[in-house]
Amino acid sequence: MKKFVGKNVVIVALSVFGGFAATAQAADPVGNVKAGQSKVAMCIGCHGIPEYRTAYPEVYRVPMLGGQNRAYLESALRAYKKGDRHFDTMHAIAVTLSDQDIADIAAYYAAQNSSSKSNPDK
Ligand code: HEC
Numbered sequence: 001m002k003k004f005v006g007k008n009v010v011i012v013a014l015s016v017f018g019g020f021a022a023t024a025q026a027a028d029p030v031g032n033v034k035a036g037q038s039k040v041a042m043c044i045g046c047h048g049i050p051e052y053r054t055a056y057p058e059v060y061r062v063p064m065l066g067g068q069n070r071a072y073l074e075s076a077l078r079a080y081k082k083g084d085r086h087f088d089t090m091h092a093i094a095v096t097l098s099d100q101d102i103a104d105i106a107a108y109y110a111a112q113n114s115s116s117k118s119n120p121d122k
Contacts, residue, residue, distance in 0.1 A: 030103065031070070031103035031104055031106065031107035032103075032104050032107060033104075033107045033108050033111045034108075035104040035108075036104035036105045036106070036107050036108025036109070037108050039097075039101055039104055039105050039108075040105055040108060040109075042093065043065070043093075043105070046062050046089075047062055047063070047064070047065050065109040066109055066112035066113075067109070067110070067112050067113050068109060068110060069110060070106045070107060070109075070110035071106075073105070073106035073109055073110060074102055074103065074106040077094050077097060077102045077105070077106065078094075078102060080093075080094035081094035081095055081097065081102075
């Protein structure tokens with residue numbers, strides 16, 4: 001019973017946060033950290049793992065994004081999107097991102113620093 005209650009609290013907290021992120025996105029369309037946080041779910045599978053290595057499609061060292069320069073992150077994502085920088089999985093992902101998504105995601109990752117280690121979304 002205790003466990004069950006704890007689970008519900010987490011679900012409620014997540015829903016509240018989700019609503020907040022959506023609101024923040026609507027209010028401030030320019031490189032928004034909160035909006036970015038809601039858009040990195042698909043990046044965490046590769047960029048948020050210990051040692052930063054992918055297992056698929058092959059073992060490959062994945063760069064850490066948290067704390068990198070915002071302009072650098074934006075230009076890297078645009079380069080993957082345009083095909084100027086080649087990496088198949090990153091290209092496949094970048095083409096799904098709008099310029100707004102890229103700005104938000106870059107803002108989000110750039111805002112992280114070594115003291116953000118409690119942030120699971122690195
Ligand atoms: C399937 C695994 C995978 C996923 C999912 C993924 N990435 Fe990547 N990403 C990589 C790998 C591997 C590299 C290094 C590629 C290279 O050498 O160019 C990379 C490189 C990058 C770089 C360049 C970093 C640098 O230091 O130059 C950026 C920025 C980036 N990814 C952002 C993202 C974002 C944002 C998402 C989610 C929208 C994402 N990635 C999702 C595997 C992934």
